[in-house]
Amino acid sequence: MLVAILQGLISGALVGGMYATVGIGLTLVFGVVRIVNFAHGSFLMAAAYASWLMYERYGIDPYLSGLILVPSFFVLGVAYYWGLMRPMVGKSLLAQSLLTIAVGYVIDNTALGLFSSQMRVVAVPYAVASLSIGPIALPVTRLIAGGVGLCATTIMYLLLWRTGMGIAVRAAAADRPIAEAMGINTHSAQAVVTGIGIACAALGGVVLLPIFAASPSMGADFTFLSFLIIVLGGMGSFFGALVGGVILGITENLGATFFDGSTGHMLTFVLFVVLLVFRPYGVLVRRR
């Protein structure tokens, strides 16, 4: 019993590290561009399918495909900003939301059309391998997810708080016209941030694929999950997102351990509702 709890805690926390990265991707784009990207999870799903496809067709290891996919999705995110989001900057919340919801809808249904609703798994040999520490067995794929998530979060933190680009991005988020007046190309800054946000989603899709398999419903699931992390951790907070991701990973995993997979999933929804009751303005805390 105790071992099961400990096991659930640790492997939940490891996946949670990756969830945090995905959540940060969403909150970063919202914080800087001020547009809620409801298609966030759909990009994650698209990357997961792309990774699966590369494995099926060419036998490329899913982690290796990430080396191609994550930069590609960065470029895709930059294009997404210039093509679709930029015209919506400063428009009504409804107009912006409808646009990103529509993009998500198109991606989700394209995936459904191309791949059907069937779950797609990558049958890599190490998917079942695990590292034993005493009685606790930690799946290798989850260890990788935790490690990659922590690294990605750290890199993004340093990028945002320790570089000139980070200053430009934060200034653009704080006061766009004045940032422009100080010589900052704010649209470029916002495009880069959108690229990073989408790359985070892609990283999540690639790294979580060997753990969960790809399915078209992943899109909506992960958009929701990202929101939950943001609400849990507080908008725009890196540390908060990390904590939120870990709490979420643990909730889901313990639920799955003691009940079943769908109960674990449901528990996250319960968590969301409880949170909204007790912290109704959670999402908006940092908004000015």
Next chain:
Amino acid sequence: MLLEVRDLRTGYGAVEVVHGISFELAAGSMVGLIGANGAGKSGAMHAICGLLRHTGAVLLDGQDLARMSAHDRARAGLIMVPEGRRVFPGMSVRDNLLSASLHRRVRGRAQQTLDTVFHTFPRLQERLNQAAETLSGGEQQMLAIGRTMMGQPRVMVLDEPSLGLSPLFVQEVFRVIGALRETGLTILLVEQNVHHCLELSDYAYVLEQGHIVLQGAASDLLVDPRVRAAYLGTSNQPSEAEEVRQ
């Protein structure tokens, strides 16, 4: 002329608030722009810096900036200190300062410029890691001026730097503006504080309802009966006023 603005028209949406004004600044000079609330001073400043759509020409050292984005104008050296300070909240004093020195022309000399700013405003150095919004109003104004200095402006546009400051800080701000001017910086100063503005400036323009209605050497405007009546609150200076000609 270092800065030459010709027939500038701008406004908010469909409403035009600046109706074709022209003015110029010689290199190293300080030019004042005065006018009542709502005259269109800020509108005109935002327009020349590229934050408001406009027609007309904005020539910086002969190069027309009118088609350029705001960030390219700032990079070219036309940089403002916005009305109401507008320091970046949630960012440290240090990051606020560095925000203006990220582009290629000035990046390499950021450290030297930072030293100059600290020399001008020692208070900022003491508060380097403090969040900008926690500074006092006067300190925020210093930060806003320091931030613009970081961009190494060729022309600094100051929009009401003394607005809302205590008398002590007003003195301090004008002292700094005077000192900046001494370094050879070209300054366009928009001020409600007409007396101070005219005393410091070489030349000045009076803006009323989007039109320039009066211009002249600042020392002449200081004793002009119309200026005295409208902006300085004293109209009875007959002997001096009679000597003044346009």
